[in-house]
Amino acid sequence: MSHNSKSLPALPVRKAKDRLSKINYCDVVGIYKVQFFDDGLINGINILANKRAILSGLDMDYLGKPFDLVARLMSIAEYVTKLQGICTQCGAGAFFSPRLSKSKWKILLGERKEYEVLCRACFYD
Numbered sequence: 001m002s003h004n005s006k007s008l009p010a011l012p013v014r015k016a017k018d019r020l021s022k023i024n025y026c027d028v029v030g031i032y033k034v035q036f037f038d039d040g041l042i043n044g045i046n047i048l049a050n051k052r053a054i055l056s057g058l059d060m061d062y063l064g065k066p067f068d069l070v071a072r073l074m075s076i077a078e079y080v081t082k083l084q085g086i087c088t089q090c091g092a093g094a095f096f097s098p099r100l101s102k103s104k105w106k107i108l109l110g111e112r113k114e115y116e117v118l119c120r121a122c123f124y125d
């Protein structure tokens, strides 16, 4: 389910390669929050070569450091669309998502209470 409450049928996946190799019943596969997957997703995507795969996820963590897996996926993708948010401080295009809470966990699920969206200038200010 998306943040705006739109939903589609979905399968939970623990290990990407194992699950993706068993998908035979659809032509399009969407994978959400790819930054949380293991490296098996790279091989899994290649298994899906005869299908259309649409992946989404963050390219950087809350410190502004790239998620290695996402960088690799972007390099092998045929098309990449990088979306921007709106900076909560100045209204410019934004793609940094620093954490508002003090948690140091690499992965922390949350929305507006946990993260804000900033442009490069405000992020490094």
Ligand SMILES: [Zn+2]
Pocket (backbone or CB within 6 Å): 087, 088, 089, 090, 091, 092, 118, 119, 120, 121, 122, 123
């Ligand atoms: Zn800004």
